[in-house]
Amino acid sequence: MSNQILIPKLAIVGVGLIGGSLALALKAAGVVGEVVGIGRGLANLEKALELGVVDRITQDPAEGVADADLVLLATPVLTLTEMASRVLPHMKPGAVLTDGGSVKGSVARAIEPLVPEGVHFVPGHPIAGTEKSGAEAAFATLYHRRRCILTPTAQTDPEALRLVRRVWETAGCEVVEMDVEKHDRILGAISHLPHMVAYSLVNAVSSYDRYEENILEYSAGGFRDFTRIASSDPTMWRDIALTNRDALLEMIERFELSLAELKEDIRGEKKDRLYDFFLRSKQSRDAIL
Amino acid sequence: MSNQILIPKLAIVGVGLIGGSLALALKAAGVVGEVVGIGRGLANLEKALELGVVDRITQDPAEGVADADLVLLATPVLTLTEMASRVLPHMKPGAVLTDGGSVKGSVARAIEPLVPEGVHFVPGHPIAGTEKSGAEAAFATLYHRRRCILTPTAQTDPEALRLVRRVWETAGCEVVEMDVEKHDRILGAISHLPHMVAYSLVNAVSSYDRYEENILEYSAGGFRDFTRIASSDPTMWRDIALTNRDALLEMIERFELSLAELKEDIRGEKKDRLYDFFLRSKQSRDAIL
Ligand SMILES: NC(=O)c1ccc[n+]([C@@H]2O[C@H](COP(=O)([O-])OP(=O)(O)OC[C@H]3O[C@@H](n4cnc5c(N)ncnc54)[C@H](OP(=O)(O)O)[C@@H]3O)[C@@H](O)[C@H]2O)c1
Ligand SMILES: NC(=O)c1ccc[n+]([C@@H]2O[C@H](COP(=O)([O-])OP(=O)(O)OC[C@H]3O[C@@H](n4cnc5c(N)ncnc54)[C@H](OP(=O)(O)O)[C@@H]3O)[C@@H](O)[C@H]2O)c1
Structure with missing residues (x-):
């Protein structure tokens, strides 16, 4: 595994099983600088910090994503659009937003119109999971030998797609691309x-x-x-x-x-x-x- | 665990997962003398002998059960009545027939009328299993901490019921009695x-x-x-x-x-x-x- 920094600053919105496990996998591979955990409840965020899943926590999405290179949305599907609307205006030029939501059509259709010039969005979904939830459920090897499906649309930036692909590959996934439908x-x-x-x-x-x-x-x-x-x-x-x-x-x-x-x-x-x-x-x- | 002989001679009809695992469990507990494996195909019986699941094999049910103290039927449910009709006339006085079939009503109704004077039948069903089949699938701990349901009817001999209960308890089961329906x-x-x-x-x-x-x-x-x-x-x-x-x-x-x-x-x-x-x-x- 590479230990060249791929993502200087990573922000995870929703540090649960999916978001937390990606943070742990990328840390284990030595490819991230700082990981910021962004959440709703303080209890889960503090647990995430204590377990070393993230390096810093905040309940303010705008502040949390301000200089992130990559932002992963990993909250329940119905909250993804709102979370996207709260982080996108604060992301720096060139930054990439991606998500791990289990449904892709409705998510891509709702989020794409919100993406400002200079920021990129890549919809994704790792096919991995357990029946457990929260930061405590996260573990670094969740994605080993699992598939991750990326669903680029006509609007998806090829460079951003390549970055997100490398991220999931680094976490252990075989990445597959297909259309959202x-x-x-x-x-x-x-x-x-x-x-x-x-x-x-x-x-x-x-x-x-x-x-x-x-x-x-x-x-x-x-x-x-x-x-x-x-x-x-x-x-x-x-x-x-x-x-x-x-x-x-x-x-x-x-x-x-x-x-x-x-x-x-x-x-x-x-x-x-x-x-x-x-x-x-x-x-x-x-x-x- | 007791190592007093409970069953001097045990016959297993159908040495698959269920029958083979009971044989192995009772052998491990040291409570059986000889175990005879009775079957349809020679290949599975030879495998059972080679793996030490049984001590002797035969394709002749009449001969196999001749001096058995306990006979377990562990073939598919639709074959149980026919197997019972083939072994019952050859069982010695005082011997007990039991089965491990997954359905009890139809089995008890069909077998009870066939039981000769002096021989006893106790319908049973261990709630344990895997998706594997045959003698190779059998293992001594299959029944550890599992329930075994015995479904005595008005005709069931209390002494025979006690023996079958002890057998399953020795194999590791918690034994529960209930009616067939x-x-x-x-x-x-x-x-x-x-x-x-x-x-x-x-x-x-x-x-x-x-x-x-x-x-x-x-x-x-x-x-x-x-x-x-x-x-x-x-x-x-x-x-x-x-x-x-x-x-x-x-x-x-x-x-x-x-x-x-x-x-x-x-x-x-x-x-x-x-x-x-x-x-x-x-x-x-x-x-x-
Ligand atoms: N689990 C799986 O098998 C699996 C597999 C692939 C993809 N996914 C997808 O991945 C995403 C996350 O799933 P997960 O299994 O990681 O769930 P999880 O363990 O419950 O984590 C979800 C996180 O989102 C936060 N959250 C919950 N409701 C929120 C809200 N209304 N607003 C803001 N934050 C909220 C929670 O933080 P708080 O504690 O503060 O509420 C929690 O940290 C979902 O979109 C799911 O469809 C799940
Ligand atoms: N598996 C479970 O989860 C489970 C749990 C509880 C109870 N049970 C019950 O236990 C009984 C046996 O199941 P099992 O899982 O042990 O099956 P199994 O592993 O396939 O064993 C069945 C045995 O019966 C023999 N057999 C098959 N068809 C026969 C036939 N037509 N005539 C005579 N012998 C035949 C087979 O020998 P050959 O190789 O020679 O055909 C085999 O040794 C069934 O009544 C089942 O309902 C099963």
């Missing part, structure tokens, strides 16, 4: 849909009240692993559900058809079709092991 | 439904063909972990889906309602309701961590 549909399928399914499953099972005891206590490893993602932050997922609405509704309907097919085969006791349904699924799943 | 509904909710959902999810996502590439390649840890249970054996799950049909259809319908509620809130952009849906789920899930 494709990003939102693919993530709707492989990430947003599974979360909706897991949340719905936990609610369906935990509200089952035929017996007095809590039946979740009988659940073995399978259920626990399967539903771990339903422990993720409700605000983050509310925002994703709202901002990737159309792709998500399309995928929920595909999933409903798949489950309805299975249900009809169970109802009709279709032995061979059931075997085939489970086998096809197992083969697809095993192919990504 | 309750077992099938609870397992339908916490195990069978999640498997149906995971299989349907993988099929829905892997058949998504809007883009040329295989979108599953973008899936991060979340999707992989979440869908691990969809790698389970298709025969096992076909049999469970068919034999626990009614409880499973009830649970699939509950789940469909839960997902439909979420879908309508996404469609209607109901911010507060979405937050509440995800929060409720997170709280239920976190309670079983």
